Amino acid sequence: MSLATPDPTVEAPALDVDPFGPEILADPIPFHERLRAAGPVVHLPRYDVYAMGRYAEVHAALVDWQRFQSAAGVGLSNFRSEKPWRPPSLLLETDPPHHDAPRHVLEPILNPRALRALRPRWETAAEELVEDLLERERFDAVSNLAERFPLRVFPDAVGIPEEGRENLLPYGDHLFNAFGPVNALVEKGLPRIAGVSGWVNEQCRREVLSADGFGARIWEASDCGDITAEQAPLVVRSLLSAGVDTTVHALGAVMAGFLSSPEQWERLRAEPARARVAFDEAIRWESPVQTFFRTATCDVRVGDVVVPEGRKILMFLGSANNDPSRWERPEEFDLDRDPSGHVGFGMGIHQCVGQHVARMEAECVLHALARRVKKIEPDGIPVRHLNNTLRGFSSLPARLVAR
Amino acid sequence: MSLSSSPAAAGRPAPVVASVGASGRVALVVTAKDPVADGVVRLRLEAPGGLRLPDWTPGAHIDLGLPNGLTRQYSLCGDRWDPRSYEIAVLREPDGRGGSAFVHDHLAVGDGIEVGGPRNHFPLVPADRYLFVAGGIGITPMLPMIEQATMLDTPWSLLYGGRRRVSMAFVDRLARWGDRVTLWPQDSHGLLDLASAVDAEPSGTKIYCCGPAPLLAAVESVCTDRPVGHLRIERFEAREQGPPVRTTGYEVELARTGTVLGIQPGDSVLDALAAAGAPVLASCRQGVCGTCETTVLAGTPDHRDSLLDEAQRRRNDCFYPCVSRSASDRLVLDL
Ligand code: FES
Numbered sequence: 001m002s003l004a005t006p007d008p009t010v011e012a013p014a015l016d017v018d019p020f021g022p023e024i025l026a027d028p029i030p031f032h033e034r035l036r037a038a039g040p041v042v043h044l045p046r047y048d049v050y051a052m053g054r055y056a057e058v059h060a061a062l063v064d065w066q067r068f069q070s071a072a073g074v075g076l077s078n079f080r081s082e083k084p085w086r087p088p089s090l091l092l093e094t095d096p097p098h099h100d101a102p103r104h105v106l107e108p109i110l111n112p113r114a115l116r117a118l119r120p121r122w123e124t125a126a127e128e129l130v131e132d133l134l135e136r137e138r139f140d141a142v143s144n145l146a147e148r149f150p151l152r153v154f155p156d157a158v159g160i161p162e163e164g165r166e167n168l169l170p171y172g173d174h175l176f177n178a179f180g181p182v183n184a185l186v187e188k189g190l191p192r193i194a195g196v197s198g199w200v201n202e203q204c205r206r207e208v209l210s211a212d213g214f215g216a217r218i219w220e221a222s223d224c225g226d227i228t229a230e231q232a233p234l235v236v237r238s239l240l241s242a243g244v245d246t247t248v249h250a251l252g253a254v255m256a257g258f259l260s261s262p263e264q265w266e267r268l269r270a271e272p273a274r275a276r277v278a279f280d281e282a283i284r285w286e287s288p289v290q291t292f293f294r295t296a297t298c299d300v301r302v303g304d305v306v307v308p309e310g311r312k313i314l315m316f317l318g319s320a321n322n323d324p325s326r327w328e329r330p331e332e333f334d335l336d337r338d339p340s341g342h343v344g345f346g347m348g349i350h351q352c353v354g355q356h357v358a359r360m361e362a363e364c365v366l367h368a369l370a371r372r373v374k375k376i377e378p379d380g381i382p383v384r385h386l387n388n389t390l391r392g393f394s395s396l397p398a399r400l401v402a403r
Numbered sequence: 404m405s406l407s408s409s410p411a412a413a414g415r416p417a418p419v420v421a422s423v424g425a426s427g428r429v430a431l432v433v434t435a436k437d438p439v440a441d442g443v444v445r446l447r448l449e450a451p452g453g454l455r456l457p458d459w460t461p462g463a464h465i466d467l468g469l470p471n472g473l474t475r476q477y478s479l480c481g482d483r484w485d486p487r488s489y490e491i492a493v494l495r496e497p498d499g500r501g502g503s504a505f506v507h508d509h510l511a512v513g514d515g516i517e518v519g520g521p522r523n524h525f526p527l528v529p530a531d532r533y534l535f536v537a538g539g540i541g542i543t544p545m546l547p548m549i550e551q552a553t554m555l556d557t558p559w560s561l562l563y564g565g566r567r568r569v570s571m572a573f574v575d576r577l578a579r580w581g582d583r584v585t586l587w588p589q590d591s592h593g594l595l596d597l598a599s600a601v602d603a604e605p606s607g608t609k610i611y612c613c614g615p616a617p618l619l620a621a622v623e624s625v626c627t628d629r630p631v632g633h634l635r636i637e638r639f640e641a642r643e644q645g646p647p648v649r650t651t652g653y654e655v656e657l658a659r660t661g662t663v664l665g666i667q668p669g670d671s672v673l674d675a676l677a678a679a680g681a682p683v684l685a686s687c688r689q690g691v692c693g694t695c696e697t698t699v700l701a702g703t704p705d706h707r708d709s710l711l712d713e714a715q716r717r718r719n720d721c722f723y724p725c726v727s728r729s730a731s732d733r734l735v736l737d738l
Contacts, residue, residue, distance in 0.1 A: 065458075066486060096460070098555070101527075116698070116700075116737075220714075224632030225630070225633060226632065
């Protein structure tokens with residue numbers, strides 16, 4: 001491990017902006033350009049944290065769990081000195097060795113092989129959804145599609161009851177807001193959060209979960225001692241926390257891609273097998289999860305700057321995914337691109353364990369659309385949904401032309 | 404599927420992780436080779452250019468693809484906080500098929516070698532206490548487990564047997580743990596007293612054992628009353644199997660191409676798949692390494708591997724074609 005050497009070092013360039021302010025959240029692209037131009041690492045005096053926006057450094061830091069830890073929290077709040085608002089996630093907010101057992105349990109439950117059994121059901125659900133959209137003709141690609149499909153199939157797959165599922169979106173939205181500073185977005189969620197998170201915790205109990213879902217499999221892992229009975233509900237909670245809003249915004253992103261680039265829709269229709277590429281390209285292009293923090297475990301040298309031990313560093317995944325030194329014409333949503341290597345799911349040991357679930361959801365929806373729909377056209381002004389961590393839309397009015 | 408556009412070539416950053424090739428392996432370089440006991444050498448392997456290696460967890464092993472065509476599994480015994488090197492220890496096995504002899508006699512510092520994995524069939528799971536039981540070179544996976552148990556503040560003890568004291572590797576590295584470690588050279592102490600060691604452990608103890616087959620069998624026999632999942636064993640040799648379920652031939656269907664292969668009772672499914680051009684990698688060919696794992700879409704396998712436990716076998720969703728066969732007339736594979 002290379003620690004800071006006594007070579008001359010320089011102060012990190014400062015950018016006096018609020019990356020969690022409404023202007024940047026609504027359109028982060030100009031800020032990302034400034035961030036990448038300013039240097040490999042910058043200082044944000046507003047929150048007294050460091051930040052990285054270039055692909056090379058963000059990627060390198062994400063895989064380097066030894067020097068960029070997650071256990072001090074992946075939000076602004078530093079768990080070394082502040083108490084987290086909820087018990088920390090056993091996956092997202094831990095490092096080895098504590099991270100190993102929960103990750104080891106969850107991986108085989110969510111790997112493509114294990115998911116295959118769900119596929120026929122999800123395909124049917126996707127076909128029904130598309131039939132319904134065709135009947136409406138005009139629809140909202142967020143509320144009628146991006147929100148609806150995951151909320152239909154994912155809670156079933158986890159095995160939670162029907163009742164109360166409307167709590168999932170506000171829970172996820174607040175959780176991702178809470179990784180940022182306590183601003184108006186967080187305050188907006190506060191009045192409801194106790195009730196909503198109480199409901200979520202309740203769904204993680206063994207008695208509540210159906211016998212055939214991911215949740216039951218997690219509890220089975222505790223029967224043979226792969227995790228403890230205390231850990232099991234927290235691992236279930238991770239699914240409910242991380243598996244809904246992210247997928248909703250990712251599906252919104254892929255729809256936004258097709259709405260803004262009709263020729264790409266032609267491309268998908270001509271070759272529906274590109275559905276997977278389309279989804280990962282949308283995640284690169286729009287980066288539904290925009291940011292996560294890491295904390296330096298020692299004095300870490302980045303370029304000529306030393307980030308002191310214990311300091312928070314904000315990783316701009318969205319900026320890395322649009323860095324022109326890594327991607328040609330990054331601003332284009334392009335199905336002919338190879339988006340592999342994007343950091344939209346993270347990278348390294350914390351890379352999204354549920355990515356195959358999201359990919360299979362998207363693939364089912366895109367295949368069903370490609371089969372039945374000739375054209376998807378914008379039908380009004382898209383409206384951004386603001387969140388301290390997520391990038392997405394609250395509305396994407398659209399119109400369909402059947403095949 | 405072919406993807407035509409390439410990233411901006413000029414500004415593309417150098418990779419920070421050694422990349423795994425189409426063979427599922429990376430080419431590493433031997434950067435150190437030291438004797439650590441009679442008949443045991445320790446190797447350090449690094450990526451050329453000092454790139455990071457894929458992460459691993461205690462209990463993980465790598466496959467060493469030897470230039471003589473053999474593939475062997477070795478547990479990682481170094482420090483996972485060091486992302487740039489892997490450490491393994493290799494025992495010279497006089498009766499082996501030549502893998503360990505090659506490492507001892509021919510593999511030198513500076514040589515390149517193909518490495519697959521890491522994979523972990525022997526993960527350290529949470530426990531109130533751990534009892535580590537190592538026989539001979541079976542000590543290797545225990546070393547990072549001990550470090551990790553210490554970090555987790557979980558009490559542990561180690562029972563370490565070997566033929567002779569001088570043949571036992573890493574005794575010096577274990578010295579700092581004082582009486583948590585019991586060394587048991589067979590020539591001066593006789594066989595390990597597993598029964599009393601296991602009896603002395605409370606019910607929340609998880610028992611990890613790695614070593615020669617007779618040791619594994621012995622520890623299994625004294626742990627029959629322990630709850631499911633409380634005994635964890637790493638096998639580098641195949642487990643004894645009962646007779647095959649069927650004595651007649653069967654069919655294997657490759658779902659993606661529709662090909663149907665007729666398999667005679669004594670034939671290896673892996674060989675038949677290879678002959679049909681199906682993309683299955685293999686390594687140990689004994690059902691212990693997991694390399695050839697294949698997804699079962701329909702039919703009932705006759706599992707003959709040493710990897711899956713009873714619950715996993717009953718799921719009928721995967722099997723290892725190097726040793727396993729079919730119990731049903733037809734087995735449909737996701738290939
Ligand atoms: S090749 Fe090792 S399990 Fe089949």
